[in-house]
Amino acid sequence: xxxxxxxxxxxxxxxxxxxxxxxxxxxxxxxxxxxxxxxxxxxxxxxxxxxxxxxxxxxxxxxxxxxxxxxxxxxxxxxxxxxxxxxxxxxxxxxxxxxxxxxxxxxxxxxxxxxxxxxxxxxxxxxxxxxxxxxxxxxxxxxxxxxxxxxxxxxxxxxxxxxxxxxxxxxxxxxxxxxxxxxxxxxxxxxxxxxxxxxxxxxxxxxxxxxxxxxxxxxxxxxxxxxxxxxxxxxxxxxxxxxxxxxxxxxxxxxxxxxxxxxxxxxxxxxxxxxxxxxxxxxxxxxxxxxxxxxxx
Amino acid sequence: xxxxxxxxxxxxxxxxxxxxxxxxxxxxxxxxxxxxxxxxxxxxxxxxxxxxxxxxxxxxxxxxxxxxxxxxxxxxxxxxxxxxxxxxxxxxxxxxxxxxxxxxxxxxxxxxxxxxxxxxxxxxxxxxxxxx
Numbered sequence: 001x002x003x004x005x006x007x008x009x010x011x012x013x014x015x016x017x018x019x020x021x022x023x024x025x026x027x028x029x030x031x032x033x034x035x036x037x038x039x040x041x042x043x044x045x046x047x048x049x050x051x052x053x054x055x056x057x058x059x060x061x062x063x064x065x066x067x068x069x070x071x072x073x074x075x076x077x078x079x080x081x082x083x084x085x086x087x088x089x090x091x092x093x094x095x096x097x098x099x100x101x102x103x104x105x106x107x108x109x110x111x112x113x114x115x116x117x118x119x120x121x122x123x124x125x126x127x128x129x130x131x132x133x134x135x136x137x138x139x140x141x142x143x144x145x146x147x148x149x150x151x152x153x154x155x156x157x158x159x160x161x162x163x164x165x166x167x168x169x170x171x172x173x174x175x176x177x178x179x180x181x182x183x184x185x186x187x188x189x190x191x192x193x194x195x196x197x198x199x200x201x202x203x204x205x206x207x208x209x210x211x212x213x214x215x216x217x218x219x220x221x222x223x224x225x226x227x228x229x230x231x232x233x234x235x236x237x238x239x240x241x242x243x244x245x246x247x248x249x250x251x252x253x254x255x256x257x258x259x260x261x262x263x264x265x266x267x268x269x270x271x272x273x274x275x276x277x278x279x280x281x282x283x284x285x286x287x288x289x290x291x292x293x294x295x296x297x
Numbered sequence: 298x299x300x301x302x303x304x305x306x307x308x309x310x311x312x313x314x315x316x317x318x319x320x321x322x323x324x325x326x327x328x329x330x331x332x333x334x335x336x337x338x339x340x341x342x343x344x345x346x347x348x349x350x351x352x353x354x355x356x357x358x359x360x361x362x363x364x365x366x367x368x369x370x371x372x373x374x375x376x377x378x379x380x381x382x383x384x385x386x387x388x389x390x391x392x393x394x395x396x397x398x399x400x401x402x403x404x405x406x407x408x409x410x411x412x413x414x415x416x417x418x419x420x421x422x423x424x425x426x427x428x429x
Contacts, residue, residue, distance in 0.1 A: 003363045011371045014379035021382045025391075026404050237399065 032235050041232055044249050044262035047291045053257035056282070059106050061290040066100070068288055070219065072125055072137045073277040078104040080277065080285060080292070081137045084111075099127075101140070104283045104294050112136050122219060124174045124199055130181050133197075133204050147197055147206035154182050154193045154208035161209035165196060168205060172198035179213045224276040226284075228252060233268045244268070254293060255282065299364065300354055300426045307350035310422050314346040315339055350422060370423035377415045 045051040051058050067083040074081070084098040094116055101110040114120050118129040127134040132144035150164065169175055175198050182193035194213035198205045230248035237245045243266065250272045252259040261272065273287035284293040300306065322335050353373065356362045362372050384390070399407075 003360055004365070004368065007363050007368045007372050011375045014375040018375070018378040018382050021386075022408060026401060 032238065034235050037234055038232070041234075041249050041262070044260040046262050046264075047286070047289060051259050051261050052296070053254075053259050055296055056254055056257050056259060056293055057296050058259065058261070058286075058291050058293050061102055061106050061292060062108060063100065063290065066290050068290060070122075071275070071285055072122055073224075073275070073279065073283075074138050075125060075278045076138060077140075078277060078280045078283050079109070079140075080283075082290075099136075101137075102292075104277075104280065105297075106292055106294065110136075110140060112142055121176065121216075123176050126199070126204070128176060128197065128204065130178050130195070135202075145204070147204050149206045149208075151208055154184060156209070158210065161207065161212070165207060165209060165212055168196075168198040168200070168207065171200050172205075174199040176216050177213045182208050224278060224281070224284075225273060226276065227271045227273050229269070229271055236264070246270075248272075252293070254284070259293065300357065301429060303351070303354050306425050307347050307354075310350050310425055311343045311346040313421065314418065315343045318342045346418075346422075350426075353422065353426070366423055366427040369426055370420050373422075374415055374419040377419070378412070381411065 047058060048060075061082075063084065063086075065084060065086045067085050070083070072081040073079070079101050081099050081101050084100050086098060097114050097116050097120065099112045099114075100108055101112075103109045112127075112134070114127065114129075114134075118131070120127045120129050120134075122128075122137070125135075125137045127136065132146055134142060134144060136142045151161070156164070175196060178195040178197075180192040181195045184191045184193065191210070193208040193210055196207045196209070196212050198207070228250055231251050232249045233246045234249075235244055235246050239245060246265060246268055248263050248265045248268075248270055250261045250263070252261055252272065252274070263270070263272065274284045274293065275287065277283040282293075282295050285291070286293070319335065319339060322331065322338065325331065353362065353369065357364055357369075362368055
C-alpha cells in the first residue's frame with residue numbers, strides 16, 4: 001500500500017468519526033420537550049435593545065466599570081451615586097475610591113474621590129469616616145464636615161457619658177460606632193475610647209466613651225425595592241443534570257405603562273428587582289445592572 | 298518534493314502564529330489577567346509552532362506523511378480533529394453543554410472556533426512548506 005493511500009485512509013476515517021461525533025451531539029441531545037413559543041412574547045426586548053413603552057424607556061449608564069452591588073439615590077434630587085471600579089488593576093489595592101453621580105437622563109454629572117484608607121461608609125446617604133462626613137450624595141456638597149464633638153477631650157465620667165449616650169440614641173435617626181479611635185495617655189498607662197456618632201436633624205454628633213462600641217449593622221439597602229416575577233419562561237438549553245438556561249419575560253409596570261423585558265437567566269424563578277428614587281418614583285435602576293428606567297424626553 | 302529551507306520556514310510559521318495570537322488576544326480585552334495570558338502565551342505559541350513544524354518534517358522523513366500539499370494539510374488536520382474528539386470523550390467534556398433547542402447553525406457556531414483555528418494553522422503551514 002502506497003504512502004498516499006495510507007494517508008487517504010487515515011484522513012477519511014478520522015474525519016468520518018469527527019463528523020459522526022458532532023452529528024450525534026446534535027441529533028441525540030438537542031431536544032427539550034416544552035410547548036411552542038407563544039407569539040405574544042416576540043415583542044419583548046432584551047435590556048441591551050432598549051425596551052420602551054409610551055412614556056418610559058430603559059437606557060444604559062455610560063460606564064461599564066461600576067460597582068453594581070450598591071447605589072445611592074439622593075432623597076432630594078433626581079440623581080444616583082454609584083461607586084466606580086475604574087482605578088488600577090485590582091479594585092482591592094486601589095488607594096482611591098471614586099464615586100460617580102448620574103442624573104435622570106443617565107448623564108455623568110459629578111464625581112467624588114476619597115481615600116480608601118479613610119474607609120468611608122454610607123449611612124442615611126451620608127459618607128461617614130472616623131474624622132468627618134460628606135453630604136455629597138444628598139446635596140452635591142463635597143466639603144468634609146467635622147463632627148460636632150460633645151466631649152472632645154473624652155473627659156466625662158462613665159455615668160454622664162452613658163446618660164448622654166442613651167439620650168442621643170433615642171433622638172438620632174442613625175447611629176454608627178468606631179472602635180478605640182481616641183487614645184489618652186496618663187503617665188505610663190493609656191486608655192482607649194470608642195466613638196459613637198449620631199445623626200440628629202441632618203447633623204452628625206460625636207461622643208467619646210469607654211466601651212460604648214456596638215458592632216454596626218450592615219449597610220442599609222435602598223428603601224424602594226420592587227420585585228417582579230416573570231410572566232413566562234421559555235427553556236433554552238440544559239447544562240448538566242438540572243441547570244436550565246431560560247429566557248424569562250417580565251412585565252415591568254411603571255405608572256400606567258408596561259415595559260416588556262426579556263432576560264436570559266439560569267432559573268425559572270428569577271425575579272427582576274429594581275429600585276426607585278425617593279425623589280422621583282419614575283426614575284429607577286435595575287438591580288445588578290447599569291440600566292436605568294426613565295421617562296422619555 | 299522535500300521541504301526546502303526547513304528552519305527558515307519553521308521560523309516564519311512560528312512568527313506568523315505568534316503575531317496572530319498576539320493581535321487577537323490583545324484586541325479582546327485589557328484586563329490584568331489578559332495581559333498575563335499574553336505574556337505567558339506568546340513564547341508558548343512561538344516554541345509550540347516551531348516544534349510542531351519540525352515534527353511535521355520529521356514525520357515526512359520517516360515516511361508517515363506523504364510529501365504533498367494535500368497530505369501535509371489534511372493528515373495533521375484530521376488528526377487534530379479526532380484527537381480533540383477523543384480528548385473530550387475521555388475527559389468527559391461536553392463540547393457544548395447539552396445545548397438543546399438550538400438550530401444547527403447555532404450549534405455549529407459553538408463548535409466552529411477550534412475547527413477554524415485548526416484549519417487555518419494547518420493550511421498555512423502546509424502552504425509554506427510546499428512553496429519553493
